[in-house]
Amino acid sequence: QVQLVESGGGLVQPGGSLTLSCTASGFTLGYTPIGWFRQAPGKEREGVACMGTTDGTADYVDSAKGRFTISRDGAKNTVYLQMNSLKPEDTAVYYCAAESVAFRLCVLSTGGYDYWGQGTQVTVSS
Numbered sequence: 001q002v003q004l005v006e007s008g009g010g011l012v013q014p015g016g017s018l019t020l021s022c023t024a025s026g027f028t029l030g031y032t033p034i035g036w037f038r039q040a041p042g043k044e045r046e047g048v049a050c051m052g053t054t055d056g057t058a059d060y061v062d063s064a065k066g067r068f069t070i071s072r073d074g075a076k077n078t079v080y081l082q083m084n085s086l087k088p089e090d091t092a093v094y095y096c097a098a099e100s101v102a103f104r105l106c107v108l109s110t111g112g113y114d115y116w117g118q119g120t121q122v123t124v125s126s
Contacts, residue, residue, distance in 0.1 A: 002027040002115045004096050009120030012086055016124075020081040022096030022117055029079050030072050032099040033106035035113060036081045038092035038122075045095070047108025049081060054104055061108060063089075086124045093119040 004027075008020040020036070022029075035050030049070040051058045058070050069082040079096055097113035099106075106112075 002098075004098065004115055004117035006094065006096050006117040006120040009094060009122045011123045011125065013126055014087060014124055016086050017082070017084045018086060018122060019083070020094055020096075020120060020122070021078055022080075023076065023078045024098065024115075025077075027098065027115065029077055029098060030074055032102050033112070034070075034072070034079050034096065034098045035106055035108065036068075036070060036079075037095045037097060037110060037113075038090075039095070039119075040089075040092040043092075045110055047110065048094075050106035050108055051079070052104055052106040053102055057105065059106060059108060083122070086122075088124050091122060091124050093121050095119045 003025040006022045039045040048064045049060045067085045072079045096117045098115045100114040
């Protein structure tokens with residue numbers, strides 16, 4: 001069966017950096033679109049970054065542009081989210097997700113993804 005497992009969350013001070021990892025089992029990341037989503041207390045889950053099947057193609061939510069970078073390591077079957085210049089409003093549970101269909105481009109809507117990880121907590125606070 002398909003399983004996605006996130007790791008790398010934790011506590012970081014404002015302005016700091018953190019890199020999240022998501023490793024897949026029973027599924028090859030990159031053959032279909034992949035993405036990172038987050039859900040803060042009292043808010044809806046939102047897409048923050050995604051990657052299509054074409055290398056170098058990615059999309060980001062406006063608040064993450066210039067600060068977050070999504071990438072993939074095929075040898076490790078892992079997708080990463082590098083987060084720089086972190087702000088308190090970035091605090092949320094972060095989830096990785098993948099589609100089951102090999103669309104060339106990705107979307108930042110939750111409904112477009114079939115497989116989800118369990119989430120990892122990111123807290124940005126001084």
